[in-house]
Amino acid sequence: MKPTDQLVEEHNAIKLVLRVLDKICIKLENNEIINPEVLDSIIDFIKIFADKCHHGKEEDLLFSAMEKSGIPRESGPIAVMLQEHKIGREYVGGLTKGVNKYKSASSATQEIIATQVIIKNARGYISLLSQHIEKEDNILYPMANKHISEEEQQILLKDFEIVERERIGPGKHEKYHALLKKLQEDFLS
Numbered sequence: 001m002k003p004t005d006q007l008v009e010e011h012n013a014i015k016l017v018l019r020v021l022d023k024i025c026i027k028l029e030n031n032e033i034i035n036p037e038v039l040d041s042i043i044d045f046i047k048i049f050a051d052k053c054h055h056g057k058e059e060d061l062l063f064s065a066m067e068k069s070g071i072p073r074e075s076g077p078i079a080v081m082l083q084e085h086k087i088g089r090e091y092v093g094g095l096t097k098g099v100n101k102y103k104s105a106s107s108a109t110q111e112i113i114a115t116q117v118i119i120k121n122a123r124g125y126i127s128l129l130s131q132h133i134e135k136e137d138n139i140l141y142p143m144a145n146k147h148i149s150e151e152e153q154q155i156l157l158k159d160f161e162i163v164e165r166e167r168i169g170p171g172k173h174e175k176y177h178a179l180l181k182k183l184q185e186d187f188l189s
Contacts, residue, residue: 003062003156004141010054011133016180016188017045018126023187025122028115036103038186039118041179043099046092046125049176053167055085058136061159062144069147077140084132091128094121 021042024034059082067073073082098117105111148156164173 001157002145002153003057003160004144006157006160007054007057007062007141008137010049011137013176013180014050014054014129015133016184017042017050018129020183020187021122022126025119025126028119034102036099038183039099039102042183043092043096045176045179046095048168048172050129051085051089051092053164055088056167057160057163059085061156061163065148065152065156066144069149069152071143071147077135077143081132081136081140084128088125088128088132091121091125095125 024039024042027034063073063078063082066078071078073079095118098114098121101114102111102118105114145153168176
């Protein structure tokens with residue numbers, strides 16, 4: 001297994017959450033109530049798994065290895081990915097604010113405003129990440145596989161394990177797998 005294979009597998013989990021988030025947007029647009037705990041669990045997944053762990057592996061390890069192999073960080077595909085990670089974090093910040101407003105809404109007007117903030121940021125994040133993942137899977141990762149030596153790739157895999165242990169922590173992977181299964185059953189079945 002190559003480090004990029006692991007990242008593609010992680011993308012599959014992230015894409016599942018994006019599909020669930022889209023279903024939630026549709027429900028909110030139809031004035032359905034969404035359990036705030038579901039929204040909180042999705043935000044937790046995005047912040048910890050997608051950003052802290054997955055994007056962390058890319059930013060701290062993969063992109064550095066690509067840079068060492070001669071691919072510039074300040075321009076080209078790596079620079080684009082870094083910029084998109086930043087924009088994604090802004091959407092997640094807006095989504096978090098919207099969910100917090102949704103949970104504390106004390107009037108129908110406040111709930112409508114909070115719902116609009118959630119939908120706007122969720123849709124922006126879904127659109128951004130969907131395109132982002134396609135670029136990484138089809139352009140960036142093949143480029144990495146071509147330029148990073150087999151030896152360096154094996155080192156990356158070991159470093160990825162360390163990132164997972166340190167940034168996600170024990171028991172979190174199982175928690176996220178259970179969450180993904182529940183979200184899939186509740187929203188995509």
